[in-house]
Amino acid sequence: MRIYIPSEEEVLKGKITDVYFDRTLKTLTHLGIKDARVRMEVHSYGLPTGYSWAVFAGLEEVLKMFEGKPVDVYAMPEGTLFKEIEPVMIIEGNYLDFGIFETAFLGILRHESSIATKAARLKSLALDKLMIFFGLRALHPAVSVVADRSAYIGGMDAVSGLMSKDYLGLEPSGTMPHALMLIVGEDEKAWKAFDEAMPPSVPRIALVDTFEDERFASLKAAKLLGDRLYGVRLDTPSSRRGNFKKIVQEVRWTLDINGYRNVKIIVSGGIDEEDVIALKDYVDGFGIGTSIAFPPSVDFSADIVEKFVDGRWIPFTKRGKWPGAKQVWRCGGLNDRITMLEEKVEGCKPLLKKYMENGKIIERLPSIHEIRKYVLDQLKEISEVNR
Numbered sequence: 519m520r521i522y523i524p525s526e527e528e529v530l531k532g533k534i535t536d537v538y539f540d541r542t543l544k545t546l547t548h549l550g551i552k553d554a555r556v557r558m559e560v561h562s563y564g565l566p567t568g569y570s571w572a573v574f575a576g577l578e579e580v581l582k583m584f585e586g587k588p589v590d591v592y593a594m595p596e597g598t599l600f601k602e603i604e605p606v607m608i609i610e611g612n613y614l615d616f617g618i619f620e621t622a623f624l625g626i627l628r629h630e631s632s633i634a635t636k637a638a639r640l641k642s643l644a645l646d647k648l649m650i651f652f653g654l655r656a657l658h659p660a661v662s663v664v665a666d667r668s669a670y671i672g673g674m675d676a677v678s679g680l681m682s683k684d685y686l687g688l689e690p691s692g693t694m695p696h697a698l699m700l701i702v703g704e705d706e707k708a709w710k711a712f713d714e715a716m717p718p719s720v721p722r723i724a725l726v727d728t729f730e731d732e733r734f735a736s737l738k739a740a741k742l743l744g745d746r747l748y749g750v751r752l753d754t755p756s757s758r759r760g761n762f763k764k765i766v767q768e769v770r771w772t773l774d775i776n777g778y779r780n781v782k783i784i785v786s787g788g789i790d791e792e793d794v795i796a797l798k799d800y801v802d803g804f805g806i807g808t809s810i811a812f813p814p815s816v817d818f819s820a821d822i823v824e825k826f827v828d829g830r831w832i833p834f835t836k837r838g839k840w841p842g843a844k845q846v847w848r849c850g851g852l853n854d855r856i857t858m859l860e861e862k863v864e865g866c867k868p869l870l871k872k873y874m875e876n877g878k879i880i881e882r883l884p885s886i887h888e889i890r891k892y893v894l895d896q897l898k899e900i901s902e903v904n905r
Contacts, residue, residue, distance in 0.1 A: 523660040530583060532618040534625075539618050546614060553612055555826035557843040558620075560607040560627060562600075566814035571599045571852055571900075573638045573893060574606045575668050576630035578883055580623045581874055584609075589616050591874035592859075594846070597634075597671055597889040598869060599896045604846045604856060606818075608870065613822070620820050628818045629661070630668040634893070636813030637672025640806060642897045643794045648784070648803030650691050652678035653811030669810050671889040673897065686886060693721065693751070699728040705735055706742055713743055721748035723784060726769075727755075736769045740778040749782030749802065756788065766800045845870055851900055 524534055546554065565572055577596040584591060589611035600606055607627070609616055641649055651669035654662045663685045666677035676691035683690055694712055702708035709724050716722070722743055726735035736750045750773075754765060766783060773781050785797060786805030794804060823835045824843050833842035843859040847866035855863055859870075873881045884892070 521659070529622055532622070535618050535621040539620055543614060543618060552614065554614060555611065556613050556822045557824040557831065558609045558613075558616075558820050559605045559823045559843060560609075560624070560818055560820050561605045562602050562816055562818050563839070564817055565602045566816065569635070569639075569814070571601055571635075572631055572816045573634040573672055574598045574600055574627075574631055575634035575671060576626040577607070577873070579626045579630075580607070581879055581883070583619060583623060583626075584616065584874060584877060585879065586877045587615055588612065588876055589874065590872065590876065592870045592872050594869045595871070595892065596884070597892040597896075599638075599852060599893070599900070600846070600869075601852060601854060603840065604854060605844050605870065608843050608859070609820075610843075624818055624820055628816060630664060631816045631818070632813045633665055633668035633810055634672035635816055636810045637669045637674050638893055638897060640789075640791060640794055640804075640810065641673030641894070642901060643791060644798040644804075645894070645897065645901070647794075647798055647801070648676075648782075649674050650676045650678065650784075650803065650805050651807070651810055652692060652786075652805055653807035653809075654679050656808045656811040665811060667886060671886055671893060672810075673890060673893055674806070674810075688886075693723040694725050696725065696728055696753070699725060705729055706738060709739055709742055713746060722746050723749045723751050723782075725753065726750045727753055727758075732765055733768050733772045736781070737772055737776060737778075740773060740776070740781050745780075747778075747781055749784050751784045751786060751805070753785075753787045753805075762793075763796055763800065766797060770800060 528534060562572065574594050575596055577593050581591060589609055592608040594600060594606050651666065651674040654665060657665055662679050663681055666679040666682040667686055670677050670688060677688055678690050678692045680690050682688045699705065699708050702711065705728065713722055724739035724747060726732050726739055732752050732754060739750055740747055752766065754762065766785065770783060782802035784803040784805060785801050789804050789806045790809040821835055821839050823841055824831045825834045835841040845857050845859050845861065846869040847855045847857065847863040848869055849855060849866040855866060857863060871881065873879060
């Protein structure tokens with residue numbers, strides 16, 4: 519028995535690949551083709567239904583994969599909002615040097631962009647509300663840090679993974695599960711013990727739906743912990759919810775009339791976009807898991823779009839795709855123009871820039887906090903435009 523997690527070394531050596539890429543390299547070698555210089559473009563020709571944009575994520579890991587290899591990489595900055603057909607990355611080099619990595623780099627970009635996009639969509643619905651990602655229980659442990667990173671840069675205010683402190687420098691968030699309540703066997707005893715056991719830096723958020731009505735439990739928690747209580751969490755099961763909004767309103771009213779307006783309400787349990795829309799005016803925060811951990815997929819593909827022939831680049835690609843390596847120009851909001859890579863558009867900002875030259879990173883990579891701010895700034899901008 520084992521835990522089925524490939525090593526970083528195996529990824530960097532190109533062992534995480536589909537067999538037909540390995541067979542392609544062997545066939546090219548059989549033909550005596552040693553130099554097949556191409557430009558390969560990564561793009562999404564079809565975003566999930568109802569999506570007009572997505573968030574580009576995973577660039578840092580792809581650059582790590584190509585570091586030291588004889589390739590050039592152009593890309594949008596990580597965290598850029600993009601639209602379908604727009605290239606997010608161009609890889610330039612001898613196909614025999616990088617073709618084996620297509621499975622891995624597409625997997626990185628697709629997985630991370632899908633999570634970041636869903637996080638950004640949720641955050642965009644309530645920019646002023648606290649949102650915490652705790653979807654790791656829906657995922658294989660191998661991708662826990664990846665998921666936390668992607669959700670955070672997509673706009674989540676915090677993540678729950680313990681290891682994300684070591685890998686990402688993010689202080690994990692989370693208070694008490696139902697397991698604690700059930701083992702202790704009594705709400706007030708569990709809340710009191712948690713308060714005594716935790717350092718002051720941990721917010722006291724009481725779980726109030728384990729044994730009794732949320733309204734009465736919330737009031738008990740407020741009276742027990744007083745000013746130390748940050749908030750209450752409602753994780754009411756779907757079989758007991760009825761109208762969740764009305765339950766939340768009842769709890770808010772009860773806390774307010776008893777002098778506990780400072781106590782915040784956090785909701786969790788199967789939260790998705792429609793829930794945020796319905797509840798955002800009545801709650802202070804959301805705990806969101808599966809809808810981000812298993813989001814609609816941002817379907818990236820990688821296609822050769824140019825070949826280097828007789829000293830110049832020739833647009834060349836398969837049916838159904840646009841030939842030629844391209845640049846994307848942002849002309850305010852998400853008003854974009856696509857041109858050939860070397861063309862210019864006055865008054866607009868080019869989105870793709872050169873990050874790697876001959877295997878060496880030549881552009882500073884931002885921190886995850888900077889990427890997240892970049893995403894939020896774009897969300898605010900498109901929110902103002904669409905008002």
